[in-house]
Structures are given as C-alpha cells and as structure tokens.
Amino acid sequence: MATLVIFFYGVVLFAVQTTLVPKAAVSGVVPDLALIATVYCAFTLSFSRGLFAGFLLGFAQDCLSGVMLGVNTISKSLIAHIFCQLKGKIIVEGPIPVFVFMFLASLCDGVVFYISSLMLLPNPLSPEKFFGGLPVYALYNAVLGPVLVMAFDRNFKWWAGRLKAS
Amino acid sequence: MTVDNRRAQGAFFFESFFLLVISPVQSLITNTLDAVSETYNHYFMLVDVARENDRLQAEMEALLRENKRLQEEVRRLERIGHLGEYAATSDEKSLLATVIGRDATQWVKTVYIDKGTRDGVQENLAVVTNAGIVGHVTQAGPNSSKVLLLVDRRSAIDSLFMESRVPGVVVGLGADLCEMKYVPVTAEVKAGDWVLSSGIGGVFPKGLVVGRVLSVVKSKQGLFQEIQLAPGADFARLEEVLVLLP
The missing domain is CATH 2.40.10.350 (Rod shape-determining protein MreC, domain 2)
Known part of the structure; x- marks a missing residue:
C-alpha cells in the first residue's frame, strides 16, 4: 500500500513538473519539484530510505528528460546523501532553514549538471549564461520549497496516520 | 307589491358605532390576512424564482464553458489548418501530433508529443510546424515520443x-x-x-x-x-x- 501511495505521488509530481510547471517559468527558469522532494525525503526519512528516494527521484527525472542519462541520478543522490548526513547535526524546522537548504541544494544540483555538461557535451553551456541563470533557479526553488515541504509534510502525516490505522 | 327601502334619516347610531368599533379590527384582520397570503404566495413564488435563477445560472455557466471550449477548438483548428496547409503543399508524408509535456529539468530543451511507434513515429524523424523546424524525435515510445528541440545545445x-x-x-x-x-x-x-x-x-x-x-x-x-x-x-x-x- 505504502509503495502504491509513493508511486502515485511520484507520478503526480512528474506529471505536474512536465506540464504545469513550465507554464510558471520566470524568464525561462522553472522550479525543480524533484529536487524539493529529494530534500524533503532526505530530512524526513531514514538515511537509507532518504538516499534511495533521492536516487529514484533523480533516475525518474533522467528518464523524463533529454539530459544525459545519470546526471540527475547523481546530483539528486548526492544531495540526498548530504542532507541525510546534515539532518543529524542541524534541526530543520520552519520556512527559513528550508529556504536556505533549498537554495544550497539547487546550487549543488546546478553545479553537478554544469560539470557533467563540461565533461560530456560537445557544446557545453557557456559559464556566463549558466551562472547568470543559476541564482534565479535556486531562488525559485527556495521560495517554492517551504510551501511544498509543508504540503508534503501534511500529506505524509495524513497517509502515515491512515496506513497505521489500516 | 313593492318594497320601499329609502331612508329618510342618516345612519342609525348603533350602526355607526359598530362600524366604528369593528372597522379597525376588520382592517387589521384583512391586512394581516393579505400580508400572510402575500408572504405565502411570494415565498412560494420566490422559491420558484430562486430555482429558476439557479437553473439559469447553471445554464449560463454551461454555455460560457461551451463557448470557451468552442473558441479554443476554433483556435486549435486554425492552428491545425495552418499545419494542414503546410502539409498539403509539402511532398512529405506527415502526422499531426500534440505537445503534451516539456522536459522534467531546467537544463535541456525537449518536449513530449502524443504520438509514438503505434502511430508510425520512429527515432530521428523530423518534427516541424508551418513556421519551421522544431526538432527531431530522440526517443519513441508506444504512445508518446520525446523530441529534442532545435534550441537545445545538443541539437x-x-x-x-x-x-x-x-x-x-x-x-x-x-x-x-x-x-x-x-x-x-x-x-x-x-x-x-x-x-x-x-x-x-x-x-x-x-x-x-x-x-x-x-x-x-x-x-x-x-x-x-x-x-x-x-x-x-x-x-x-x-x-x-x-x-x-x-
């Protein structure tokens, strides 16, 4: 049952990411729901589950993207690993820490993609364009992050209660 | 035989007295009855009016929705018409597809179309509009395909x-x-x-x-x-x- 619920949420997340989210682009920059979900899972779930969630979200994103296969898997797994390690040391409560961590996670995600594109693409991204757009991307995720984390959290608790009851 | 009903004098005293006493009560009763009757009638009428209003409101909303849908359909047909004109003038065999999604990441430019291998779409087929090249199919699934856009860095x-x-x-x-x-x-x-x-x-x-x-x-x-x-x-x-x- 829990697996089905997670699968359903994954489908909804990526359906929204590929259809509705592009309509909310700010100067061509769109938020990354998978990244927000990765950070949320890393902070909420146990170490191994958080890491696995990051891996799965990244892999699904790779499959639904034209990007080099594996780049998002690496970046999301790395982000999940970092935040799983951090959660034992830092208490993440309230919108401001979530904002800060989403911003940092987005920068990390962007840098991983940039390094991968430098290594693998014949026509890599120009640094000016990439680093010009990265803060906007990070800020967008950081602003959206606390709202979505709250929504994820409520859903998670609701489902947890229901599953426990059943 | 005739009956003469004429009265030589004015109203009889008791007549006037009873009229004076009873008329306010009569008025009160009549007015109350009128008011009750009016309220009763209006209440039921208003219920009908409210129902009618709700029905008309729902009808209007449905018509507005229909209107929007038809406007959207007209626009879609116009766009398809442009594509159809292009397809008719072109020697190439073509298949109309709708864009159903965009890339799941920020960094690349791909779109998903609602046609796949079941419709005859294969990898490396050109995707165009009447205005020019859009890109080419990089991955074809049974019901949908991934198109790498012309503006992507790998194109x-x-x-x-x-x-x-x-x-x-x-x-x-x-x-x-x-x-x-x-x-x-x-x-x-x-x-x-x-x-x-x-x-x-x-x-x-x-x-x-x-x-x-x-x-x-x-x-x-x-x-x-x-x-x-x-x-x-x-x-x-x-x-x-x-x-x-x-």
Whole structure:
C-alpha cells in the first residue's frame, strides 16, 4: 500500500513538473519539484530510505528528460546523501532553514549538471549564461520549497496516520 | 307589491358605532390576512424564482464553458489548418501530433508529443510546424515520443543560407536562440537572411526553414563568423506539430 501511495505521488509530481510547471517559468527558469522532494525525503526519512528516494527521484527525472542519462541520478543522490548526513547535526524546522537548504541544494544540483555538461557535451553551456541563470533557479526553488515541504509534510502525516490505522 | 327601502334619516347610531368599533379590527384582520397570503404566495413564488435563477445560472455557466471550449477548438483548428496547409503543399508524408509535456529539468530543451511507434513515429524523424523546424524525435515510445528541440545545445542541423547558399551548422544555445557555426568570414551574411536545412544528415529534408539571422559578428582573427539565429518556430507557444514520416 505504502509503495502504491509513493508511486502515485511520484507520478503526480512528474506529471505536474512536465506540464504545469513550465507554464510558471520566470524568464525561462522553472522550479525543480524533484529536487524539493529529494530534500524533503532526505530530512524526513531514514538515511537509507532518504538516499534511495533521492536516487529514484533523480533516475525518474533522467528518464523524463533529454539530459544525459545519470546526471540527475547523481546530483539528486548526492544531495540526498548530504542532507541525510546534515539532518543529524542541524534541526530543520520552519520556512527559513528550508529556504536556505533549498537554495544550497539547487546550487549543488546546478553545479553537478554544469560539470557533467563540461565533461560530456560537445557544446557545453557557456559559464556566463549558466551562472547568470543559476541564482534565479535556486531562488525559485527556495521560495517554492517551504510551501511544498509543508504540503508534503501534511500529506505524509495524513497517509502515515491512515496506513497505521489500516 | 313593492318594497320601499329609502331612508329618510342618516345612519342609525348603533350602526355607526359598530362600524366604528369593528372597522379597525376588520382592517387589521384583512391586512394581516393579505400580508400572510402575500408572504405565502411570494415565498412560494420566490422559491420558484430562486430555482429558476439557479437553473439559469447553471445554464449560463454551461454555455460560457461551451463557448470557451468552442473558441479554443476554433483556435486549435486554425492552428491545425495552418499545419494542414503546410502539409498539403509539402511532398512529405506527415502526422499531426500534440505537445503534451516539456522536459522534467531546467537544463535541456525537449518536449513530449502524443504520438509514438503505434502511430508510425520512429527515432530521428523530423518534427516541424508551418513556421519551421522544431526538432527531431530522440526517443519513441508506444504512445508518446520525446523530441529534442532545435534550441537545445545538443541539437545540430546542417543548414545553408537561402540567398547565398553558404553552408554551416545550426546549433542550439539552450535558450530561445540558435547559432550558425562554421560560416567563413568571407561569406556575405546579413541580419534578416533566412536559413534553411541542407538535407545533409538524413534527418531533415532539404529546404525546411530553420530560422532567420539576428546578428552577425565578424572577428578579425577568427576564421568563422559568429551568427545568431532566431528559430522560425515559436517554441514558447508550441502546441501542435507535424512529424515528417519516412
């Protein structure tokens, strides 16, 4: 049952990411729901589950993207690993820490993609364009992050209660 | 026999007295009855009116929705009409597809279309609109396919200028623009020139519109010009496309 619920949420997340989210682009920059979900899972779930969630979200994103296969898997797994390690040391409560961590996670995600594109693409991204757009991307995720984390959290608790009851 | 009902005098005292006493009560009762009757009648009438109002409101909303849907349908048919005109004038066999989604990440430019291998779509087929090249199919699933857009950094199309016939390679810049590479500094190129596909490579047929020159920079040291292109197709409002079938 829990697996089905997670699968359903994954489908909804990526359906929204590929259809509705592009309509909310700010100067061509769109938020990354998978990244927000990765950070949320890393902070909420146990170490191994958080890491696995990051891996799965990244892999699904790779499959639904034209990007080099594996780049998002690496970046999301790395982000999940970092935040799983951090959660034992830092208490993440309230919108401001979530904002800060989403911003940092987005920068990390962007840098991983940039390094991968430098290594693998014949026509890599120009640094000016990439680093010009990265803060906007990070800020967008950081602003959206606390709202979505709250929504994820409520859903998670609701489902947890229901599953426990059943 | 006749009855004479005439009265020589005015109203009899008791008559007047009873009239005086009873008339306010009569008025009160009559008015109350009228009020109750009116309220009763109006209440039921208002219930009817409210029901009628609700029905008309719902009807109006349904008609407005229908109107919007039909307007959208008209627009869609207009767009399809443009594509159909293009398809009719083209020698290529084509398949109309709808864009159903965009890339799941920020960094690349791909879209999903609602046609796949069951409809005859394969990898490396050209995807176009009446305004120009959109991209090519990079992955074909049974019911949907992934299209790498012309503006993606990994896209490269062998092209030539319509007027001068000078060849080059159009690559995406990752945003909404493209760049034409390997055009020698000696070639005559100016802003506004049209760029067409050359047909080399086998994916895009010859003569499809790629875009239009926006700016040309000739460096003194370099061998090639730096040419920026605006793609012919409008990628921000991509809704229906044609897949050119083999």
